[in-house]
Amino acid sequence: MTDVNKKHEAGLARPVFQGGKTVPEWRKDPIADRWVVVAPERSKRPSDFRVPRRDRKEPGRCPLCPGHEADTPPEVLAYGDPARPSDTPGWRVRVVPNKFPAVRDLPPETGRRGLYEWQSGAGRHEVVVETPDHVPDLDGQSPGQVTDVLRAWAERSRELRRDPRWRYVQVLKNTGWSAGASLEHTHSQIIAIPFVPAALNRELAGMEAYQQATGRCVLCDAVSQELTNRRRLVHDGGSFVAFTPFAARFPAEVWIAPREHAPDFAALGTALLRALADTLLAVLRGLSRALGAPPYNLVLHTAPAGDDRAAYFHWHLEISPRLIITAGFELGTGYYVNPLPPEEAAAWLRRANETREERS
Amino acid sequence: MTDVNKKHEAGLARPVFQGGKTVPEWRKDPIADRWVVVAPERSKRPSDFRVPRRDRKEPGRCPLCPGHEADTPPEVLAYGDPARPSDTPGWRVRVVPNKFPAVRDLPPETGRRGLYEWQSGAGRHEVVVETPDHVPDLDGQSPGQVTDVLRAWAERSRELRRDPRWRYVQVLKNTGWSAGASLEHTHSQIIAIPFVPAALNRELAGMEAYQQATGRCVLCDAVSQELTNRRRLVHDGGSFVAFTPFAARFPAEVWIAPREHAPDFAALGTALLRALADTLLAVLRGLSRALGAPPYNLVLHTAPAGDDRAAYFHWHLEISPRLIITAGFELGTGYYVNPLPPEEAAAWLRRANETREERS
Numbered sequence: 001m002t003d004v005n006k007k008h009e010a011g012l013a014r015p016v017f018q019g020g021k022t023v024p025e026w027r028k029d030p031i032a033d034r035w036v037v038v039a040p041e042r043s044k045r046p047s048d049f050r051v052p053r054r055d056r057k058e059p060g061r062c063p064l065c066p067g068h069e070a071d072t073p074p075e076v077l078a079y080g081d082p083a084r085p086s087d088t089p090g091w092r093v094r095v096v097p098n099k100f101p102a103v104r105d106l107p108p109e110t111g112r113r114g115l116y117e118w119q120s121g122a123g124r125h126e127v128v129v130e131t132p133d134h135v136p137d138l139d140g141q142s143p144g145q146v147t148d149v150l151r152a153w154a155e156r157s158r159e160l161r162r163d164p165r166w167r168y169v170q171v172l173k174n175t176g177w178s179a180g181a182s183l184e185h186t187h188s189q190i191i192a193i194p195f196v197p198a199a200l201n202r203e204l205a206g207m208e209a210y211q212q213a214t215g216r217c218v219l220c221d222a223v224s225q226e227l228t229n230r231r232r233l234v235h236d237g238g239s240f241v242a243f244t245p246f247a248a249r250f251p252a253e254v255w256i257a258p259r260e261h262a263p264d265f266a267a268l269g270t271a272l273l274r275a276l277a278d279t280l281l282a283v284l285r286g287l288s289r290a291l292g293a294p295p296y297n298l299v300l301h302t303a304p305a306g307d308d309r310a311a312y313f314h315w316h317l318e319i320s321p322r323l324i325i326t327a328g329f330e331l332g333t334g335y336y337v338n339p340l341p342p343e344e345a346a347a348w349l350r351r352a353n354e355t356r357e358e359r360s
Numbered sequence: 361m362t363d364v365n366k367k368h369e370a371g372l373a374r375p376v377f378q379g380g381k382t383v384p385e386w387r388k389d390p391i392a393d394r395w396v397v398v399a400p401e402r403s404k405r406p407s408d409f410r411v412p413r414r415d416r417k418e419p420g421r422c423p424l425c426p427g428h429e430a431d432t433p434p435e436v437l438a439y440g441d442p443a444r445p446s447d448t449p450g451w452r453v454r455v456v457p458n459k460f461p462a463v464r465d466l467p468p469e470t471g472r473r474g475l476y477e478w479q480s481g482a483g484r485h486e487v488v489v490e491t492p493d494h495v496p497d498l499d500g501q502s503p504g505q506v507t508d509v510l511r512a513w514a515e516r517s518r519e520l521r522r523d524p525r526w527r528y529v530q531v532l533k534n535t536g537w538s539a540g541a542s543l544e545h546t547h548s549q550i551i552a553i554p555f556v557p558a559a560l561n562r563e564l565a566g567m568e569a570y571q572q573a574t575g576r577c578v579l580c581d582a583v584s585q586e587l588t589n590r591r592r593l594v595h596d597g598g599s600f601v602a603f604t605p606f607a608a609r610f611p612a613e614v615w616i617a618p619r620e621h622a623p624d625f626a627a628l629g630t631a632l633l634r635a636l637a638d639t640l641l642a643v644l645r646g647l648s649r650a651l652g653a654p655p656y657n658l659v660l661h662t663a664p665a666g667d668d669r670a671a672y673f674h675w676h677l678e679i680s681p682r683l684i685i686t687a688g689f690e691l692g693t694g695y696y697v698n699p700l701p702p703e704e705a706a707a708w709l710r711r712a713n714e715t716r717e718e719r720s
Contacts, residue, residue, distance in 0.1 A: 031563050038698050038699075114589070172691075206393065247476070248396065327657050332678075334559035334562075335397070340398075341398050
């Protein structure tokens with residue numbers, strides 16, 4: 001093995017060089033089923049890693065604000081004035097490639113270094129600028145504006161799936177610096193990757209196993225149970241239901257799921273996108289009122305295109321406020337300690353929404 | 361299902377009451393193979409969750425300092441003056457039950473609420489006070505002192521395994537507030553739980569699969585490759601090898617593994633514990649010099665007692681500095697983005713150690 005190692009690893013100060021540039025690389029852990037993208041940033045020095053970087057621009061210099069369209073790569077989608085030239089103001093929602101992407105539009109390339117597997121750091125990484133307003137979250141936006149954001153997620157997901165290199169399109173939103181947002185202006189991210197993620201594979205397996213054991217969908221059953229006993233119900237939006245999950249990992253974690261079984265978020269039509277926007281706004285406003293605009297991560301879980309098990313999948317959004325620090329226990333076991341029972345979190349969030357409704 | 365839900369969930373403002381007290385509860389996610397312990401803290405109000413709490417005591421009031429033994433539950437193990445009465449000064453290392461445990465010594469109880477599974481929040485949660493000195497980390501301690509810490513991990517692990525309720529004993533160390541430490545005084549934690557963690561099961565499966573495919577251990581092969589090409593080597597301590605893993609999830613993540621195959625950390629004898637202390641100190645001092653005493657999580661991965669696959673397992677320590685924020689991508693996919701190639705991190709850490717050696 002020695003010679004193989006030397007041959008494959010000699011001279012690689014960076015994981016991959018291409019045309020003199022540093023490019024990202026997917027690497028597989030040889031023990032766990034886990035891929036990591038090593039996405040080197042050339043300018044980093046040891047001291048840059050001493051504290052998490054806070055990279056907030058003042059509103060006047062925000063690269064996501066109208067008038068600064070030249071500060072981002074050219075847009076791939078925008079909703080707004082149809083007469084408007086690309087990359088000029090007049091948009092309501094704008095989607096651009098990430099200027100500092102984790103993954104890039106690279107040709108597929110795979111290889112081994114000794115016992116280790118790698119692939120070129122292929123993927124697409126886009127940013128959804130959710131409103132022209134320089135605000136830190138969506139909670140103050142109109143239902144129509146939020147509908148446009150959701151429509152952009154669906155439209156870009158469908159477009160990115162046409163490329164057979166991408167096995168999954170991950171939609172997510174990090175809000176607040178301590179939840180990983182590096183820009184203050186409210187935005188979400190769309191990341192197309194060449195794998196079905198391990199975490200999603202586990203959900204697909206779980207949903208398939210329940211279906212085969214019972215003939216039903218586990219999330220359909222969970223939604224039904226939440227609507228019946230209402231202890232964890234946060235908002236019943238008709239077509240969409242928001243609840244704190246029974247085994248919530250985080251204080252005030254909220255899931256939003258369609259009431260009727262549906263595998264694919266990206267197949268939603270206009271009326272359902274609008275209904276989802278209403279439910280999402282109710283949840284975000286409740287979190288903001290109950291917890292003071294907490295940092296949070298929002299993650300879309302949807303069926304991978306072309307997977308045999310896709311029909312079993314029930315898509316949903318998972319919204320995880322970042323109010324506690326996950327640490328060694330979570331890293332080591334994959335399990336979580338949650339100090340706030342989801343039944344109490346749901347009660348707070350319901351009360352926060354009732355107070356709002358009384359005032360309005 | 362409706363009646364079942366009502367019957368099982370009625371009247372539970374807290375997940376479980378026992379003698380009027382709130383106790384923790386294990387809950388299983390119905391989709392993913394994931395347990396969460398809901399460990400309610402009675403005093404919490406919504407506002408308590410608005411920002412992560414910093415709970416550092418001044419040195420004079422630290423409950424882990426000598427002279428404050430009455431501020432913790434009675435010790436379960438201590439190394440020190442043999443003539444010393446329990447729970448008095450004179451100890452070098454002291455192990456006590458956690459005063460605010462995530463899990464408790466409860467009788468096993470399992471049940472369902474509608475479609476959801478739960479178990480009583482059974483387990484043991486102990487704190488290892490690693491030195492009488494009120495210092496934030498082990499990096500300034502003597503090799504003998506660190507050997508005592510490692511010996512306490514091994515001794516308590518063996519003791520806790522005697523209880524057939526506990527399927528795994530998780531040893532971990534959170535250092536620095538942003539890595540989840542709630543007390544400044546350097547300490548580690550030992551948590552016995554009634555499951556083999558899902559994350560460990562995946563490692564067991566990966567090691568077994570490699571063994572069956574090649575007849576060898578994947579971590580033996582990895583150690584051999586790291587010692588041969590040396591690009592990710594951090595410290596060669598003879599019996600123990602420290603390296604940055606090929607698919608490192610975090611900047612400057614370091615693993616320490618025994619050079620020779622060994623499933624069980626808790627079986628280490630005195631000489632090997634001392635050798636491990638030397639390697640751990642070299643790594644911690646390198647991290648501290650290169651990165652300015654970064655917050656980090658240290659997690660022990662060792663074979664579960666009584667598991668058929670235990671012989672395939674190669675125990676190791678994973679040390680993960682917390683220099684970047686994991687966010688929606690990691691939560692959604694289970695994959696990671698690491699901006700620092702492990703080859704560079706290893707070079708920094710080697711240089712940090714060389715500088716130290718030149719000065720000493």
